[in-house]
Structure formats: C-alpha cells, structure tokens
Amino acid sequence: MAVCVAVIAKENYPLYIRSVPTENELKFHYMVHTSLDVVDEKISAMGKALVDQRELYLGLLYPTEDYKVYGYVTNSKVKFVMVVDSSNTALRDNEIRSVSMFRKLHNSYTDVMCNPFYNPGDRIQSRAFDGMVTSMMIQVC
Amino acid sequence: MEAAAGGLCGSGPPLLLSEGEQQCYSELFARCAGASGGGPGPGPPEAARAAPGATTAAAGPVADLFRASQLPAETLHQITELCGAKRVGYFGLTQFYVALKLIAAAQSGLPVRIESIKCELPLPRFMMSKTDAEIRFGNTAELHGTKVQIPYLITEKNTFKRIDDEDKQETQSPSMSPLASPPSSPPHYQRVPLSHGYSKLRSSTEQMHSAPYEARQPLVPPEGPSSGGPGAKPPRHQASLIRSFSVERELQDNSTSYPDEPWRITEEQREYYVNQFRSLQPDPSSFISGSVAKNFFTKSKLSIPELSYIWELSDADCDGALTLPEFCAAFHLIVARKNGYPLPEGLPPTLQPEYLQAAFPKPKWECALFDSYSESVPANQQPRDLNRMEKLSIKDMADFPVPTQDVTGDDKQALKSATDEALPKDMSEDSATPKDSNSLKARPRSRSYSSTSIEEAMKRGEDPPTPPPRPQKTHSRASSLDLNKVFQPSVPASKSGLLPPPPALPPRPCPSQSEQASEAEVHPQLNRAPSQAAESSPTKKEIAYSQPPSKPIRRKFRPENQATENQEPSTIVSGPAPVATVKTHPAVQKQSSKQKKAIQTAIRKNKEANAVLARLNSELQQQLKEVHQERIALENQLEQLRPVTVL
Numbered sequence: 009m010a011v012c013v014a015v016i017a018k019e020n021y022p023l024y025i026r027s028v029p030t031e032n033e034l035k036f037h038y039m040v041h042t043s044l045d046v047v048d049e050k051i052s053a054m055g056k057a058l059v060d061q062r063e064l065y066l067g068l069l070y071p072t073e074d075y076k077v078y079g080y081v082t083n084s085k086v087k088f089v090m091v092v093d094s095s096n097t098a099l100r101d102n103e104i105r106s107v108s109m110f111r112k113l114h115n116s117y118t119d120v121m122c123n124p125f126y127n128p129g130d131r132i133q134s135r136a137f138d139g140m141v142t143s144m145m146i147q148v149c
Numbered sequence: 150m151e152a153a154a155g156g157l158c159g160s161g162p163p164l165l166l167s168e169g170e171q172q173c174y175s176e177l178f179a180r181c182a183g184a185s186g187g188g189p190g191p192g193p194p195e196a197a198r199a200a201p202g203a204t205t206a207a208a209g210p211v212a213d214l215f216r217a218s219q220l221p222a223e224t225l226h227q228i229t230e231l232c233g234a235k236r237v238g239y240f241g242l243t244q245f246y247v248a249l250k251l252i253a254a255a256q257s258g259l260p261v262r263i264e265s266i267k268c269e270l271p272l273p274r275f276m277m278s279k280t281d282a283e284i285r286f287g288n289t290a291e292l293h294g295t296k297v298q299i300p301y302l303i304t305e306k307n308t309f310k311r312i313d314d315e316d317k318q319e320t321q322s323p324s325m326s327p328l329a330s331p332p333s334s335p336p337h338y339q340r341v342p343l344s345h346g347y348s349k350l351r352s353s354t355e356q357m358h359s360a361p362y363e364a365r366q367p368l369v370p371p372e373g374p375s376s377g378g379p380g381a382k383p384p385r386h387q388a389s390l391i392r393s394f395s396v397e398r399e400l401q402d403n404s405t406s407y408p409d410e411p412w413r414i415t416e417e418q419r420e421y422y423v424n425q426f427r428s429l430q431p432d433p434s435s436f437i438s439g440s441v442a443k444n445f446f447t448k449s450k451l452s453i454p455e456l457s458y459i460w461e462l463s464d465a466d467c468d469g470a471l472t473l474p475e476f477c478a479a480f481h482l483i484v485a486r487k488n489g490y491p492l493p494e495g496l497p498p499t500l501q502p503e504y505l506q507a508a509f510p511k512p513k514w515e516c517a518l519f520d521s522y523s524e525s526v527p528a529n530q531q532p533r534d535l536n537r538m539e540k541l542s543i544k545d546m547a548d549f550p551v552p553t554q555d556v557t558g559d560d561k562q563a564l565k566s567a568t569d570e571a572l573p574k575d576m577s578e579d580s581a582t583p584k585d586s587n588s589l590k591a592r593p594r595s596r597s598y599s600s601t602s603i604e605e606a607m608k609r610g611e612d613p614p615t616p617p618p619r620p621q622k623t624h625s626r627a628s629s630l631d632l633n634k635v636f637q638p639s640v641p642a643s644k645s646g647l648l649p650p651p652p653a654l655p656p657r658p659c660p661s662q663s664e665q666a667s668e669a670e671v672h673p674q675l676n677r678a679p680s681q682a683a684e685s686s687p688t689k690k691e692i693a694y695s696q697p698p699s700k701p702i703r704r705k706f707r708p709e710n711q712a713t714e715n716q717e718p719s720t721i722v723s724g725p726a727p728v729a730t731v732k733t734h735p736a737v738q739k740q741s742s743k744q745k746k747a748i749q750t751a752i753r754k755n756k757e758a759n760a761v762l763a764r765l766n767s768e769l770q771q772q773l774k775e776v777h778q779e780r781i782a783l784e785n786q787l788e789q790l791r792p793v794t795v796l
Contacts, residue, residue, distance in 0.1 A: 125456045126457055
C-alpha cells in the first residue's frame with residue numbers, strides 16, 4: 009500500500025528509504041524529510057507515555073494533495089515514515105492497516121537489529137527487510 | 150570412523166568369502182591393480198590369480214568400479230571410509246575386499262555396516278560398460294582428470310585426504326585456516342557434499358569454475374546434462390559417465406528427497422561444527438550469543454554484508470543468538486561461500502534447523518530426545534545415523550559416569566580417568582566417539598573442576614569485609630557456566646545485581662605482594678607433595694583471595710590467571726627439584742614419571758581453567774556491553790522524562 013517507506017535513525021538521517029515509482033524519488037525524500045519535523049513535534053508533545061503501542065504509532069502526520077504521510081516511532085527514537093497514495097482508498101481503516109504495517113516494519117527492523125553483524129547506524133542492507141518492504145509496497149498496485 | 154576401520158583392518162572380523170566371491174574379488178582387484186600400473190597390462194584372470202598379492206589398487210580405477218556399482222555417492226564414500234582405505238590411504242587387498250563386500254551389502258539393501266559383510270551376500274554387481282581396454286584407457290584419462298580436478302577441489306576445501314593425491318593436498322595452504330582453530334583434524338568429507346557434483350563432472354581445470362558455478366545455481370542436480378558440456382574428456386568415457394551418473398542420480402533422487410548436495414551437512418562436517426560450537430559455548434543445548442558468533446565468523450574473512458546475510462539466513466528465530474543447528478547452518482553457509490558457492494536466496498531445506506535437529510540429533514548429551522527424533526529422521530539416513538548414534542549414545546552414557554566421578558581434580562583420579570579414557574577408545578568402533586568422548590570427558594571435568602575452584606574462590610572472595618555486590622554476580626555467572634539450566638535465569642538476576650552502585654572499596658594490599666606471599670606459601674606445598682599440584686591451584690586461588698581486596702571483577706580474575714600461570718612454571722621448576730632432593734634414589738625414577746604425569750595433569754587442568762576463565766571473560770564483556778546499552782536506554786528515558794525546557 010505504501011508508496012514510499014523510510015526508516016530514519018535517531019539522529020534524523022535515513023537508514024533506509026525506498027519508494028515504489030522510481031521517478032520522483034526526490035520528491036518522496038523531501039516529503040519524508042519534512043515529515044520529520046512533524047514527528048519531532050508529536051514526540052515532544054507526547055511526554056512520558058512512550059511505552060504504549062498506540063503512542064508508537066503517530067498516525068497521519070500530514071496530508072498533501074496526492075499523498076498521506078504516516079509516522080511511527082520506536083522506543084529508541086528510530087522513526088518509520090510511510091507515504092501512502094491518497095487515491096488508495098483501501099487504507100481507510102488506517103489505524104489497523106498502519107498499525108499492522110508499521111508493526112511488520114518494526115518487527116523486521118528488530119530482526120535486522122538482532123543481526124550481530126549489523127552496526128546500529130549503518131544503512132539497512134538486509135535482504136529480508138527489503139523483501140518485507142517490497143511486499144508492503146507491491147500491494148499498492 | 151577411522152578407529153572403526155582401523156579396528157576392522159587390524160583385528161577385525163575375518164572376511165568370509167565364498168569361492169565365487171574370492172574369485173570375483175581377486176579378479177576385480179587385479180584389474181584395478183593392474184590398471185594402476187599405468188602400463189598396458191590388463192588384468193586377465195590368470196594374472197589375477199597369479200598375483201593376488203598385488204600391493205594396492207589405485208584409487209582411480211577403484212573409484213570407477215565403485216561408481217559402476219550404481220550406488221549413491223554417499224554410500225560409496227561411506228564404504229570407502231568403512232573399509233579403511235581412508236585410514237590407510239590406499240586400497241590394499243583387505244580394504245578392497247571389504248569394500249566389495251560392502252558394495253554387495255549396499256546393493257542388497259542392507260545398511261552399510263561392518264556387520265553386514267558377515268552374512269551371506271550375493272556378488273556385487275557392477276555395470277561394466279567398459280571393456281578392459283576401455284578401463285585402462287579411461288582410467289588413465291580419468292586419473293588425469295582426477296589429478297586435474299584435485300587442485301580445484303583442494304583450493305576449494307583442501308582438507309579432504311583424497312586417496313590418490315595426498316601429496317598434492319598437503320602442499321596447498323588450507324583455505325579453512327582462518328576458521329579452523331584445530332586445523333589438524335578438519336573434516337575429511339568436507340569436500341564431499343559441496344563438490345559432490347564435481348566428482349561426477351570430472352571437468353578440466355578451466356571449466357571447473359564456470360561449469361560448477363552454473364550447475365550450482367539452480368541447486369538441483371541437472372549435472373547430467375551439464376556434464377555433457379565440458380568436452381575435454383574422451384567421448385566414450387563421457388558417455389559411460391553420463392549413463393552411470395544418470396542412473397546414480399535416479400538412485401539419489403529415490404534415496405534422498407533433497408537434491409541440493411552442497412547444502413547438505415555430512416557427519417564429519419557436523420562433528421566439526423559441533424566441536425567449534427563447543428569451543429565457543431560448552432553446552433550444546435544452549436546458544437551462542439551474537440557478539441561471540443560475530444567474532445568467530447569474522448575470522449572467516451568474508452565481507453560483513455555477506456556475513457550479515459548468512460546470519461539472516463541461519464538465525465531462523467531472529468533472536469540474535471545461534472543454537473546448535475543454526476550455528477551449523479551458518480557455518481556451513483560460510484564454508485560454502487568461501488568455496489565459491491553463491492549464497493542461496495533462502496535457507497535450503499537441508500539447513501533448516503528442524504531438519505538439522507532431526508537428522509543430526511544431539512545424542513551425545515540427550516539420549517532420551519534421540520529416541521523421539523529417530524522417528525522423524527528420514528528413512529534413508531535412519532539406518533546409518535541410527536546405528537552410529539546408538540553407538541555414540543550408549544558409549545557416551547557409559548562414559549558419563551566415569552568423568553563425573555573425577556570431580557575433585559585429584560591427580561590420582563585424573564590418572565585413573567585417563568586410563569578409563571583409553572578403554573572406551575579401544576572399545577569404540579567409531580573414530581568420532583573417542584574424539585567426542587574425549588572432549589566429552591574433558592568438558593564435564595573441566596567444568597566441574599572449574600566449578601570447585603572458582604566457587605571456592607568466590608566464596609573466599611566473599612569472606613573479607615565489605616564485599617562488593619559484583620562478586621556475587623560473577624559467582625552466579627561462574628556457576629552458570631556449569632549449571633546451564635541456571636544460565637538463563639541468572640542473566641536477569643545478575644543484571645539487576647549490577648544496578649545498585651558498589652560500596653566503597655577498602656584499601657587493599659599490592660597484588661604482587663599477595664601473589665608473592667601466596668607463591669611462597671605455595672612453594673612449600675609444592676615441595677611437599679608435587680603430586681598435589683592440581684590441588685594446590687585451587688588452594689592458591691583461595692590464598693589469593695584471603696587477602697581482603699574487594700576488587701572489581703577483572704582484578705579478581707587477573708590474579709587468578711596470574712596465579713595460575715605463575716604456578717605452572719613454578720610447578721615445573723620446583724617439582725623435579727624437591728623430588729630429587731627429598732626422595733631417595735631407588736624411588737626417584739618412579740617418582741619422576743609419576744611427577745611428570747602429575748605435572749601434565751596439572752598443566753592440563755590449568756589450561757582448562759584458563760579456557761574457562763577466558764570464556765568467563767568474554768561473557769562478562771558481553772554483559773558489560775549489554776549493561777552499557779541498558780544505560781543508554783535509561784538515559785534516553787531520563788531525557789524524555791525531564792521536562793522540556795527549551796522550545
């Protein structure tokens with residue numbers, strides 16, 4: 009369902025960013041970048057309750073003319089940003105979908121973390137992670 | 150396996166050959182031996198009977214013959230192993246006859262065991278698609294092909310003692326050296342599954358790399374058609390090869406459900422992996438942590454992304470740790486990768502943890518589990534593995550009570566256990582068993598020894614005033630090495646023990662003073678009774694801790710290590726001296742030999758203690774890292790909890 013998926017590290021640099029249509033990738037990069045401000049805003053507003061799953065999911069960050077951007081933050085301040093096509097109505101029940109999709113992202117991310125050869129802060133090059141993201145993105149079309 | 154073969158060939162059961170068998174076998178032997186002469190002499194029957202004492206049959210024609218028997222290659226290798234050719238390095242008369250008998254047994258459907266040849270068997274059938282002249286011709290070409298092939302195989306694995314090319318093998322440097330800390334006993338069959346298809350291909354050197362690469366890509370054995378590709382062989386040889394190979398392939402497919410040979414782990418490889426696992430983690434039912442595995446696999450000099458990918462493939466449950474089957478799968482993948490195999494997209498079925506656990510259960514430690522596993526083992530492997538594993542399990546069960554008696558580390562008992570070690574070694578038929586039972590005995594002995602010494606030391610460490618909480622943590626850690634059931638629960642307990650800050654440390658005497666004092670104290674002990682060298686090491690540790698330094702963990706272990714190391718040379722030095730002076734002359738020699746044994750035992754024990762301590766150290770380092778991470782997480786939380794001041 010997603011058009012673009014990005015994993016941002018705590019220091020706000022991307023660990024992984026991938027979009028479905030290969031054109032206009034830069035636009036997606038920009039969108040993700042701007043969404044980081046929104047994410048930070050939401051985090052700071054949240055305060056103490058970060059352990060709850062609901063708070064991990066930030067919900068719709070902001071809508072643009074064509075796209076919606078959803079955010080999710082983990083306990084270690086790693087952010088997942090997902091850009092979804094607005095015309096895609098299958099994501100109406102966005103809470104469940106996004107929660108499930110972000111949950112999958114989070115699980116895959118922890119699997120990548122568990123790999124001792126992965127240094128936190130490196131770009132994510134795990135093929136399993138790639139596969140999972142592809143499966144999420146292919147669902148769009 | 151080799152001891153088994155040795156036992157067989159040395160004083161094994163007499164081969165009962167009927168007259169027909171005798172005739173057939175001697176004919177075959179002469180044919181192989183005659184062809185090995187390289188010259189034009191084929192093996193006519195009269196020459197065969199006239200020269201039954203031909204020394205050896207070359208492995209080329211012998212291998213050919215075996216393949217003509219249409220048995221799967223694994224069986225053939227097993228037969229080769231069992232008959233002792235691997236051990237002695239050539240096919241002597243005995244080995245050849247035994248091999249033929251085993252072939253007959255295998256062809257009749259009996260499991261390939263030594264006992265099988267004792268019963269009445271039909272003659273082995275060989276698909277003799279070649280005449281004698283062809284054999285001769287084909288053999289020389291094959292020999293050439295074999296020799297040409299060997300360098301590739303050697304650069305591949307290099308550790309396989311191929312019968313006909315041992316000298317070549319030894320000249321090359323092992324490719325496994327980074328990984329293989331005991332390179333002296335690399336698995337002989339490491340080559341086998343990986344290049345299983347290659348032995349069939351017999352391609353020329355330059356095509357070896359490309360053809361196997363292509364052949365390996367689909368990971369299926371379409372090696373029949375691809376063997377037709379490289380055309381550097383005499384055509385009729387090729388034709389016969391293809392024919393025999395296709396038949397073999399059918400047999401193979403019938404017998405095994407997994408055609409991806411390079412991803413199958415053989416018994417020898419499995420043992421090698423298990424030993425490596427044990428060197429990293431004493432308990433095979435526990436797992437290796439990520440950092441330990443990372444350090445270990447990094448030695449293989451593969452690139453980090455590849456290692457990362459291999460880890461992804463092998464760590465099925467993604468828990469950041471490798472259990473024994475996962476470790477074997479990872480090791481096997483690394484080995485495969487180092488030998489040029491592309492990494493698979495997904496974990497091959499033969500490397501799945503469930504498959505590995507079922508096919509190669511951990512019988513050395515858990516015989517009860519083995520019974521439940523035996524049903525799930527695939528039928529074709531079952532007779533082979535069952536028999537072997539049964540032997541292992543029964544023997545190991547018998548071996549277990551022996552070492553556990555020698556817990557205290559007394560020298561006399563150690564000597565006795567050494568002799569007990571020798572006994573099961575003679576009894577065993579599998580060469581794997583003595584190796585494993587040795588390590589098996591070494592493990593419980595070292596663990597129990599370490600438990601007594603370290604626990605005593607720890608207890609002593611807690612006697613002095615104001616002990617810091619850390620020794621308690623190490624105490625639980627040390628004991629957790631032995632009580633592996635405690636391993637898991639002790640970890641969170643130890644972590645919580647770290648959080649409260651340690652109390653103020655009282656002033657402590659200089660450690661060198663303490664060591665000197667303890668050494669001085671130990672010396673009279675040594676002078677008194679050199680045979681109590683092993684006992685004095687725990688004593689020495691106790692003395693070191695009776696000085697009330699409530700030191701952090703590392704200090705505690707360093708004096709221990711230093712104490713151990715200091716004690717070793719002092720033992721050696723002071724040992725013989727007091728012996729010569731104190732004892733009277735007639736008893737000197739007896740004493741010195743006894744002394745030597747005692748010293749060696751002491752050295753061994755100290756080495757084991759060192760190994761244990763090194764393991765402890767690495768585990769503690771790991772813990773330290775985890776604690777650091779925890780600390781970072783906590784600091785993060787603290788940051789968030791703090792009210793936002795800057796907006």
